[in-house]
Amino acid sequence: MRGINAVFLILILLAAQQAAAQQGAQHSENNTAIEMNRQSRGSIPEALLRPNRSETPRYPIDTVIGELGRGEAPEGGYVFANSICEGLLSGEMNHRALSSINSSFRESYLSMIDIINPLSYRIGGGREEADGAISFLVRFIGRDHGITGELYIRLIREIVENAAEEQTERTYWKFDDLLLEEAKNKEIEQKESIYLNDFNPYERFF
Numbered sequence: 001m002r003g004i005n006a007v008f009l010i011l012i013l014l015a016a017q018q019a020a021a022q023q024g025a026q027h028s029e030n031n032t033a034i035e036m037n038r039q040s041r042g043s044i045p046e047a048l049l050r051p052n053r054s055e056t057p058r059y060p061i062d063t064v065i066g067e068l069g070r071g072e073a074p075e076g077g078y079v080f081a082n083s084i085c086e087g088l089l090s091g092e093m094n095h096r097a098l099s100s101i102n103s104s105f106r107e108s109y110l111s112m113i114d115i116i117n118p119l120s121y122r123i124g125g126g127r128e129e130a131d132g133a134i135s136f137l138v139r140f141i142g143r144d145h146g147i148t149g150e151l152y153i154r155l156i157r158e159i160v161e162n163a164a165e166e167q168t169e170r171t172y173w174k175f176d177d178l179l180l181e182e183a184k185n186k187e188i189e190q191k192e193s194i195y196l197n198d199f200n201p202y203e204r205f206f
Helices: 001-042 075-090 104-115 186-191 199-206
Strands: 118-128 134-141 147-163 167-180
Touching: 075 104, 075 118, 075 134, 075 147, 075 167, 104 167, 147 186
Parallel strands: none
Antiparallel strands: 118 134, 134 147, 147 167
């Protein structure tokens, strides 16, 4: 009986030694992989490899119009521009978000976009123009075709006088202009992509 217990104890010790050896080998492999990774990164500072919390947000990229997001535009302008794109995507002439667009222009925009049977839109590249307007690159996407363009909006400031002859300033965003290109199939869109060709998007269109 004691002989059996001794054999059993020896087997347990051998198993423990084998497990320890495997863990040591795995640890060595992990250290080797880490060291190789460090060497492959060369002299790149850790601060660049690990962004700070205060770093500027990185937005998704559209392969046709470039970086999405509000860019340099104010948050309020970006929200307003999105609402216009949503209105145009809806195809509804009387959509509330399109109320600041002249009815004849509104009809023209909707007709152009309706050709591609739009399923979604993308907006990005916001910046302030020299005349004070805010512009955004936009892209309406259908199943087989897309339409790109540039949307301009403007912040309006008005002095309002009430019954007590007290003056207050009223501010609101207003549609300014929309320049749309002709509809193109997705293959042509990719070939003429400002992102792939590294063009300035504002010079690319107009």
